[in-house]
Amino acid sequence: MEETSELMRIRLAKAEAMRAAGQNPFANDFRVSHTLEDVRLSADATAPDMNSIDEGAVRYRVAGRVLAVNDMGKAAFVRLRDRSSTEANPVFQVYLKKDLLGEDAYDQFKAQVDQGDIVGAVGPVFRTRRGELSILVERFQLLTKAYRPLPDKWHGLTDKETRFRQRYADLIMGLDVREVFRIRAKIVSFIRRFLEDRGYMEVETPMLQAVAGGAAARPFETWHNALGIPLYLRIAPELYLKRLVVGGLERVYELNRNFRNEGMSQKHNPEFTMLEFYQAYATYEDLIALTQVMLSELCVAVHGRDTTEYAGHTISFAAPFARYTVREALTTIAGIDESQTGTLDGLRAAAAERGVHVDPKASYAKTLVFLFEELCEKKLLQPTFITRYPAEISPLSRKSDEDPEWVDRFELFIAGNEVANAFSELNDPVDQKARFEDQVAARAAGDDEAHPIDHDYIRALEYGMPPTAGQGIGIDRIAMLLTGRDSIREVIFFPHMRPEQFQSGTADGAPDSGTSGPTDDQG
């Protein structure tokens, strides 16, 4: 019988008492005229003291969640929070006086309202003796009874598991959390505007794909009953976006979710948000220029300046960003002799000298990139473009005109993380088919992340794709960077976690409701 806490039972009883008195504890007949911040902005300079309120003063109709109540018997301050609340102004207080509100209404307020409830209040503004802007309440209404009590008003929610599982409670209490997601929303809308201003069209391509291509990752697999076939959640939209470029759309972008069935960490969530954009008649060099402008303007849009603080470092988005080839990075950043970076034996020797274990079966291309990731990546704090990747590990990239062993590709690193990957697109269908076949061979040899062949994509290229450059940017990582968060879970509303085990019959009785938990023999 302890399924419902004492605190909740008391609140349920208060709602029942309201119903018995003909009142609705979940009313929806209150209209708001101003957010709490609107009130502050429109009245702050002019608010009179309580005894000087003009008869005809503006009446504000506000609503919000009750964060705290200071009850002084025949008067009370109620502190409200709404969508306009910020860390600078976390609550706005309204003042209830028994003589003004009326005895019945005031007694109802005291009998009905708890912290956490959502209420509406109407009245003129005034300034208290201590100088705080407040509303003198002439009408007060409980709009939504909260059955569950709020977390500690001083400490808020701190347990990360609870914060992520009950993001709603986290957002009620944590104005800094709201701010993170406001910045994230701003990032997304800025990028959309930025690309649309340059003639890009936003498109949506399949998330359920018969061939999960466009990247090297393990996909989630599902089953389509009607067609009787397996389908995969996309690991990237790349191949579909390029089909649209073949179709003549020339500048397209998609900003949406990808899914990868791989490990979770502070930097990886099974579903994550990726921007991909493609521009015909452009090269990866054009995208380098575009990316510098996009990111520095984005940073200014978010912070008002082109720098951001991350993990104790000031990251500057002032163009031009640093730029190295993979080999140059190994020389300049890891201190490997240039002569060693040109051969597999040289790379192996350099790795051995530094105590880095490399796969003895790995090719020159794989070893080169592996060593870059091991020795250089984490050191790239300021935005840095790394170019000239090996063709072998870039099956969708255009080979360099000067040297077909390399491709016209860059990755962008900031604060030690890869945030973008871009290249001039391979648009020769014969070459693309050959590269796919190499990948098929690699898969047969045990590389389960080798790219699967996509025959329809080859057919699309056979119609002719204009010379094109394309880029992917990890939006979650950009959001981490611009909000100073060290975990991807802090910038995703509902990060994936193992499902909670609920006891059957949670809130109110319903004894034989749940029990649907599989009673399996531990896996």
Next chain:
RNA sequence: GGGCCGAUAGCUCAGUCGGUAGAGCAACGGACUUUUAAUCCGUGGGUCGACGGUUCGACUCCGUCUCGGCUCACCA
């Protein structure tokens, strides 16, 4: 997957070298008509993550498990 750490009231935490637990906030009753984490007096609230073992006795010790955090590995 490995290592380390954690799980005690609604929330934030303390605690018991083994004798079934405390504080603050929240709640409940009372006082208080300008408070600012309001204040003052009083009260209730816990299967101490789960299961097993040792023991006269386990919240505490041991084992297993669950969930989470950090970290390493993996992962463009």
